[in-house]
Amino acid sequence: METSCEVTSLHATIFGMTAIKNAIVIGGGIAGPVTALALAKAGIQATVYEAHALTDRSGAMLTVAPNGLAALETVGLRAAVEAVGNPLHAMVMEKGNGRTLMRVPSLPDLPPSRVLYRADLFDAIRTGAKEQGVTVHDGKRLTGVQEHPDGITARFDDGTTVTTATADLLIGADGIRSTVRTLIDPNAPAPEYTGLMSFGFGDLTGAFTPGDIAEMHFAFGKHSFYGYWTHPDGSDVFFSNHPQDAPMTLAEARAVPKSEWLAKLRAAHADDQPGNRLFQATDEDAMMLTGPMERMPRLPHWSRGRMVLVGDAAHAPSSSSGQGASLALESAIELARCLRDIDDVQASLGKYESLRRPRVEAISEQAAKTNNGKTAGPVAKFMFGVMMPIAARTFLQPEKMFGPVHRFRVEWDETVVV
Numbered sequence: 001m002e003t004s005c006e007v008t009s010l011h012a013t014i015f016g017m018t019a020i021k022n023a024i025v026i027g028g029g030i031a032g033p034v035t036a037l038a039l040a041k042a043g044i045q046a047t048v049y050e051a052h053a054l055t056d057r058s059g060a061m062l063t064v065a066p067n068g069l070a071a072l073e074t075v076g077l078r079a080a081v082e083a084v085g086n087p088l089h090a091m092v093m094e095k096g097n098g099r100t101l102m103r104v105p106s107l108p109d110l111p112p113s114r115v116l117y118r119a120d121l122f123d124a125i126r127t128g129a130k131e132q133g134v135t136v137h138d139g140k141r142l143t144g145v146q147e148h149p150d151g152i153t154a155r156f157d158d159g160t161t162v163t164t165a166t167a168d169l170l171i172g173a174d175g176i177r178s179t180v181r182t183l184i185d186p187n188a189p190a191p192e193y194t195g196l197m198s199f200g201f202g203d204l205t206g207a208f209t210p211g212d213i214a215e216m217h218f219a220f221g222k223h224s225f226y227g228y229w230t231h232p233d234g235s236d237v238f239f240s241n242h243p244q245d246a247p248m249t250l251a252e253a254r255a256v257p258k259s260e261w262l263a264k265l266r267a268a269h270a271d272d273q274p275g276n277r278l279f280q281a282t283d284e285d286a287m288m289l290t291g292p293m294e295r296m297p298r299l300p301h302w303s304r305g306r307m308v309l310v311g312d313a314a315h316a317p318s319s320s321s322g323q324g325a326s327l328a329l330e331s332a333i334e335l336a337r338c339l340r341d342i343d344d345v346q347a348s349l350g351k352y353e354s355l356r357r358p359r360v361e362a363i364s365e366q367a368a369k370t371n372n373g374k375t376a377g378p379v380a381k382f383m384f385g386v387m388m389p390i391a392a393r394t395f396l397q398p399e400k401m402f403g404p405v406h407r408f409r410v411e412w413d414e415t416v417v418v
C-alpha cells in the first residue's frame with residue numbers, strides 16, 4: 001500500500017488557538033486508549049483509530065511498574081490490569097554462573113509491579129476504555145493529514161478504501177515506528193538499534209495463570225545477558241538479549257530459521273548456570289523472536305501545529321528499562337491534564353513536553369547504559385561483578401534504585417500552570 005503523507009502547515013493561524021474540544025488518537029495500543037480515556041475525564045471527546053485488528057496474542061510478556069499502575073488508576077483501569085498480571089516481589093542480579101550479585105525486593109509500601117502478557121494488557125486496556133465509552137475503530141491505518149485553520153483531517157487507507165476524520169487535534173500514539181512522528185518532522189530520527197537481539201522462551205502466548213512471581217532473575221551470562229523466572233503454573237519463562245553487531249529488521253531476523261538462532265543461543269549460554277539447562281531443555285516451538293532491541297534517540301519535536309506524540313512514538317526507552325509501557329501510560333495522563341488546564345493549545349503542548357522530557361530521557365539514558373553493560377566484553381563484565389556486590393551493600397539500596405522511577409505520579413487533581 002502506498003503511503004502518502006501530505007501536510008498543509010498553517011502555523012500562523014494555529015498559533016494561539018484555544019481549547020481543544022475533540023481529538024483523533026492514532027494507535028489503539030497502550031497509550032492510545034488511555035489517552036482517550038484521560039481526555040474524556042478532561043471533557044475532551046476522543047476517538048481511537050488502530051491500524052490492526054489486534055486479535056493475535058503476539059508480543060511476549062512485559063512489566064507494568066507501580067508508576068504505570070498509578071497512571072492506570074487515574075482512568076479507572078488499575079484493577080482490570082492487576083487482575084491479569086502476576087505480582088513481582090523481587091529482582092535478583094546474578095553472574096553467569098548463578099552467583100547472586102544483589103537481590104532487590106519491591107518497595108514494601110507500593111503495589112508490586114505486574115508481569116503480564118502484552119496481549120492481556122492490550123485487552124484489559126481496550127475493553128476498559130470501550131466500557132467507559134471510548135470508540136476504537138480497528139483496521140484504520142493513518143496515511144496522511146491535512147491541517148486547516150479550524151481543525152485537522154486524518155486520512156486512513158486500508159488498501160481498498162480511503163476514509164477521513166476531522167478534529168481539533170491529532171495525537172500520535174502509534175508506537176516506535178510512528179507515522180505521526182514523520183508528519184510532525186520529516187527529518188525526525190529513526191529508532192536506534194542497541195546491538196542486541198531479543199528472544200523469549202516459554203508459553204509466551206499462553207493463558208493467564210493467577211499467582212505471584214517471587215523473584216525475577218537477571219544474569220550477566222558469559223556471552224549473552226539473560227533473565228528467567230518461574231511462572232505461577234510452574235513453567236520456566238526466560239529470555240536472552242543476544243549481542244548481534246549487524247542490525248537486522250524483525251522480518252530479516254525471522255527469515256533466519258529458528259533452529260539456527262536456537263543453536264547460537266545454546267552455544268552462547270553453554271557456560272551459564274542455569275542458562276545452559278534452560279536453553280538446552282527448550283525447543284523451537286517455545287521460542288519467540290522478539291526482534292532487534294531498539295530505542296528512540298532524543299526527538300527534537302514532540303508536536304507541531306495540531307499534532308502531538310505520546311508513548312513510544314516520542315520516547316521508547318528500550319525494553320531494558322522495564323518502563324516502556326509505564327512511561328507511555330504516564331504521558332497519556334499528563335497530555336490530557338495539560339490540555340484540560342491550559343487553553344492555548346501551543347502553550348499546553350509545550351508544557352506537556354517540558355513536564356515529560358527530563359524524566360523519559362533520563363530513564364532512556366539509564367536503559368542505554370544497561371544495554372552497554374549487556375554487550376560489554378569479559379574485562380568490563382569482571383569489573384561489574386566485583387563492583388556490584390559492594391555497591392549493593394553500600395549505596396545501591398532498593399529505595400535509591402526504584403524510588404524515583406516507581407514513586408512518580410502524575411497528579412491529576414493538581415492544576416497545571418504555564
Ligand SMILES: Cc1cc2nc3c(=O)[nH]c(=O)nc-3n(C[C@H](O)[C@H](O)[C@H](O)COP(=O)(O)OP(=O)(O)OC[C@H]3O[C@@H](n4cnc5c(N)ncnc54)[C@H](O)[C@@H]3O)c2cc1C
Pocket residue numbers: 026027028029030031032049050051052058059060061062063118140141142143173174175176177178179290310311312313316319322323324325328
Ligand atoms: C509487537 C511488540 C511487542 C512488544 N513486546 C514487548 C515486551 O515483550 N516487553 C516490553 O517491555 N515491551 C514490549 N513492547 C514495547 C511496549 O509494548 C511499548 O513500550 C508500549 O506498548 C508503548 O505503548 P504505545 O501505546 O506507545 O505503543 P504500541 O503499544 O506499540 O502501540 C502503538 C499502536 O499504534 C498502531 N499503529 C501504528 N501505526 C499506525 C498507523 N499509521 N495508523 C493507525 N495505527 C497505527 C499499532 O498497530 C499499535 O497498536 C512491544 C512492542 C511491540 C510493538
